[in-house]
Amino acid sequence: MFQNFGEMLLLFVAVGRALPRVWRERRKVAEQLFDIGNASLFMACTLSLFIGGVLALQTGPVLVERGLGSALGGLVALGLCKELAPVMMAVLIAGRIGSAMAAELGSMRVYQEIDALRTLNINPVHYLVLPRVVAISLALPCLVVFANLVGWLGGAIVSLLNDRIAVSWSGYFGNIRETVDFSDVANGLVKSFVFAVVIGVVSCHQGLTTLGGPRGVGRSVTKAVVNSLVLILLLDYVLTRMLLPFDKGWRF
């Protein structure tokens, strides 16, 4: 997977240099945002509801047994906003949107649409990559905000309804208010932004470098998803370590 790492970095730099054009490409960014939201929001909310629920179900009884049931809300909320929501949403977006981007650009490459753009003096990075990377970078942090809220709600429902936990609604959310800082949420949002850029650049790179016919498109899609997932999980550790000094700040 590291064979094309240099090319991906160059594409990342090219997208960065093209950022001043983003207002001109706003219509395409909006179209991409609509597609991403349409394809992912419902699934993101469903996934988060159950992740929050499972987190409460796994940790709740253990905490209650030790007389720490009142800490459950904070634990679920921190776990979600700092780790699970950004990583799980990134995995979801890599599978659902990254793969679609690689397939679309790969098909365009195979059917000479990208060559045609070049002959019209239209830079494919400006026309195709910039709107996609900007849209995914805006969409993923927004999805993480939704995932946090719905995940917290999922944890609250399980905490309230499960007999072995039975933490009240007010106790659960009160503990979230006491425990979770703004910096904890921001931490997850920063991670998700970086993951989004990685997914966008990796997927667009795979699409633009597709060779061969439909089999080549299939290969690009697989590589886009696998490479994105590997980089997300590697960067997750690096980012967590880098963001540790910023852990304490505002309190909700």
Add this chain to the structure above:
Amino acid sequence: MASPVPPPTSPTATGIPVAVRGLRKSFGDQAVLKGVDLDIRAGEVFVLMGPSGSGKSVFLRHLIGLEAPDTGEILLGGELATSEGLGERYRLAMVFQSGGLLNSLTVGENVGLYLSEHQLKPTAEIARIVAEKLAAVRLEPSVAVKYPTELSGGMRKRVAIARALVTDPQLVLFDEPTSELDPLVALAIGREIVGLNHRTGATIVVVTHDRDLAFGIADRIAFLDGGEIAAIGTPAEMRASRHPLLQQFLAADFKPE
């Protein structure tokens, strides 16, 4: 806002000459072009023929900058094809074998893409130019709202030609313009190419296997064999050529045994 590309300023283009010197290109161990030398005159219809895999399409892609040569040089209008700002001084266009139309855009958006993307004209003016260019390739204005996937192969090729016309090009490259088309549509496309040359004076380079098309439209023909120019001349000179593969190529008609 300054435009990076030249706006189509005149209704008629003047063709530019193309000179190719010692062009070599390999992909891995496979040498595709082995030192091509060629002069294409301004305003002529030049056809490059040859068997499959002889490097015709690769040659064409070099002319418009989609491939970079390993060695050798290409001169467009007397300037190196790699010169800074060449795209601002000369207008080039290519019609791809598959058409290369963007399937996510309507026909109208495809044809007007060059103008809209470079913000060269207001929207109403672009719509007028699109209708004019569609009419030039004998397509109804109603086609503008359709998507490329809703069109036949021949119509897609015509739309691709209309898109190329929007730039008022001085050099137009056609890659297998009649592949996958029935003989009547192929004939119509051949007429479009000749008509384009007569109307605009643009230099036209066509890569094709189609002997009827080649001999019907060409001012001159070159025969590419194994990455080298094996023969070059007018259609009459090519018919008289003694190059064995060219003779086989010209005589290859199916006869039931």
